[in-house]
Amino acid sequence: MGEEKFWKESYDEGLDDIDPQMWESSFVEIIKPIFDEFADKPALAYLGTEVSFAELDRFSNRFANMLIADGFKKGDVVGISLPNIPEYVIAWLGTLKAGCAVSGVSPLLSSEEMEYQLGDSNVKGLVVLDVFFADKLVNIAPNLLELKFVVAASLEEFMPTKKTTKSGLPPLTGKTVYSFGDVIKTEKFSAETPRVEITPDDIAYIQYTGGTTGTPKGAMLSHRNAVAELLITHTWMQREREGGAALSGYPFFHIAGLAFNGKCIYRGLTQVLIPNPRDTEHICTELARYKPRILSNVPSLYQLLMANPKFRALDHSNIETCVSGAAPFPEKAQGELESIIGEGKLLEVYGMTETSPVATMNPAKGKKKLGSVGLPLLNTEIKLIDPETGKEVARGEPGEVCIKGPQVMVGYYNKPEETKRAIDEEGYLHTGDIAVQDEEGYLRIVDRIKDMINVSGFKVYSKKVEEVLAGHPAIEMIAYIGVTNPDRPGSEIVKAFITIKPSYEFDGDEEALREDIIRFAKEKLAPYEVPKIIEFRKELPLTRVGKIDKKQLRKEAQQELI
Numbered sequence: 001m002g003e004e005k006f007w008k009e010s011y012d013e014g015l016d017d018i019d020p021q022m023w024e025s026s027f028v029e030i031i032k033p034i035f036d037e038f039a040d041k042p043a044l045a046y047l048g049t050e051v052s053f054a055e056l057d058r059f060s061n062r063f064a065n066m067l068i069a070d071g072f073k074k075g076d077v078v079g080i081s082l083p084n085i086p087e088y089v090i091a092w093l094g095t096l097k098a099g100c101a102v103s104g105v106s107p108l109l110s111s112e113e114m115e116y117q118l119g120d121s122n123v124k125g126l127v128v129l130d131v132f133f134a135d136k137l138v139n140i141a142p143n144l145l146e147l148k149f150v151v152a153a154s155l156e157e158f159m160p161t162k163k164t165t166k167s168g169l170p171p172l173t174g175k176t177v178y179s180f181g182d183v184i185k186t187e188k189f190s191a192e193t194p195r196v197e198i199t200p201d202d203i204a205y206i207q208y209t210g211g212t213t214g215t216p217k218g219a220m221l222s223h224r225n226a227v228a229e230l231l232i233t234h235t236w237m238q239r240e241r242e243g244g245a246a247l248s249g250y251p252f253f254h255i256a257g258l259a260f261n262g263k264c265i266y267r268g269l270t271q272v273l274i275p276n277p278r279d280t281e282h283i284c285t286e287l288a289r290y291k292p293r294i295l296s297n298v299p300s301l302y303q304l305l306m307a308n309p310k311f312r313a314l315d316h317s318n319i320e321t322c323v324s325g326a327a328p329f330p331e332k333a334q335g336e337l338e339s340i341i342g343e344g345k346l347l348e349v350y351g352m353t354e355t356s357p358v359a360t361m362n363p364a365k366g367k368k369k370l371g372s373v374g375l376p377l378l379n380t381e382i383k384l385i386d387p388e389t390g391k392e393v394a395r396g397e398p399g400e401v402c403i404k405g406p407q408v409m410v411g412y413y414n415k416p417e418e419t420k421r422a423i424d425e426e427g428y429l430h431t432g433d434i435a436v437q438d439e440e441g442y443l444r445i446v447d448r449i450k451d452m453i454n455v456s457g458f459k460v461y462s463k464k465v466e467e468v469l470a471g472h473p474a475i476e477m478i479a480y481i482g483v484t485n486p487d488r489p490g491s492e493i494v495k496a497f498i499t500i501k502p503s504y505e506f507d508g509d510e511e512a513l514r515e516d517i518i519r520f521a522k523e524k525l526a527p528y529e530v531p532k533i534i535e536f537r538k539e540l541p542l543t544r545v546g547k548i549d550k551k552q553l554r555k556e557a558q559q560e561l562i
Helices: 006-010 027-031 053-069 086-097 111-120 132-143 180-184 223-237 255-267 280-290 299-306 309-313 331-341 416-422 462-469 510-524 550-561
Strands: 042-046 049-052 077-081 101-104 123-129 149-153 176-179 203-209 217-222 245-248 270-272 294-297 321-324 346-351 358-361 381-385 399-404 429-437 443-448 453-455 458-460 475-484 492-500 533-536
Touching: 027 086, 027 223, 027 255, 042 053, 042 086, 049 053, 053 086, 053 180, 077 086, 077 111, 086 101, 086 123, 086 149, 086 180, 086 255, 101 255, 111 123, 111 132, 123 132, 132 149, 149 180, 176 180, 203 223, 203 255, 217 223, 223 255, 223 358, 245 255, 245 280, 255 270, 270 280, 280 299, 280 309, 294 299, 299 309, 299 321, 299 331, 299 475, 321 331, 331 346, 381 429, 416 429, 443 462, 453 475, 453 492, 462 475, 462 510, 475 550, 492 510, 510 533
Parallel strands: 042 270, 077 101, 077 123, 101 203, 123 149, 149 176, 245 270, 245 294, 294 321, 321 346, 492 533
Antiparallel strands: 042 049, 203 217, 346 358, 381 399, 399 429, 429 443, 453 458, 475 492
């Protein structure tokens, strides 16, 4: 690189790389003091019920001792397939205390998808909602030869109005089945901290991701990875352990939700659990009740909240930071959010499962650039390369983001060839994301390599044009994709899927609106970037995490051409 880490000049005053010895520890070890320091404070808030740090410590110890009693050894994998309820956090922490690895499993997976992930990661124990037993698990359990036991959790376990009747769980041949409540709320298993030696090299998480290409892969994240990411971002934010609350709609089975959960524990924050992130009415109720200092959400959830008048009417003076990541956030929508919550409170970040997850962040106190994902974090190196030649691009030119740092994964579970393709010989992770870095070091993501649209040899960066078109007063959400051009083999046609703002007033003439948007696009964009097809939708499909699902949109668009 021309100037090594030139972006450090844009850091907040006093920040610099920190001693790597700080993450020569396990995650369990660094959060251990919290449970004494904040023993009586609520660690979790869930639908009117609160779980103190002392209770979380005790419950997770029992879960860990249950694993050990059942013969689990260091490195064994426990899958957790739950929404954001207290049982997830208890099982997560108990699994780590036993020296085992956590693998988040989305409850929204189909039976086939769940069977693939559980089998691929050699899961030996699974925590799942009792309502999924008959629906999914009974059918796939016989094929999961490594699976030894299942713990069934109930949505009602921590509800104030929990029913006393128990629903019977069907037996699983060759598997032990526990009730979550029996594990943590009886004397069956010890509440003492288990004596398991956990090293920084031990695997803490096997989190599944599509990676840069192909089928889902399990990213192995060590305790060193997790501790480094936590301490680097904690130092970057320049915060001490503190009181107060935090709220996030990220699911725990996603690395963003899992990491946010760990940061809440480390900082002694009450974590307000959101089991259904699309229920903005409930989120507004919890915001009013707990007045969290920190919010962390995918951009589409912020946009859903902004569409709810209750959110706009709330007093947001208590909010210090709104973290946004995992997907593009149109710059105009960012400005709209800050007009509601307060200027300078939005903090865009960037990362991926393979980076535990955060690799770049806007300064906590200094200059924030809306639309930018900020600067490379402490102890983190980033270079941008031409994905075709592998050479570094000039500053200001788009290139693939490559990341090197202590938060970069160990590799993909049981997939050495995939690991070699993702991490080069110098230790840089090739992300598959295209970005531009400015003179001050700030990065702006312009696209995924797979989302770039090829129009007769011209590259269309979908994120860039989506942000421009989001400036049209009618557009609420927009997704750009390329569909095969039947008249020009190898070229694509630009198609835009758009939802219309509920507040936008027009006479229902979609054709006239379509023409107006195209006219707007022609004024702002290059000719090859202007959409040739515009389709209006009431809503856009979202992934399980809340990102706009372009894969589904591309599939639907291509089917229309058949």
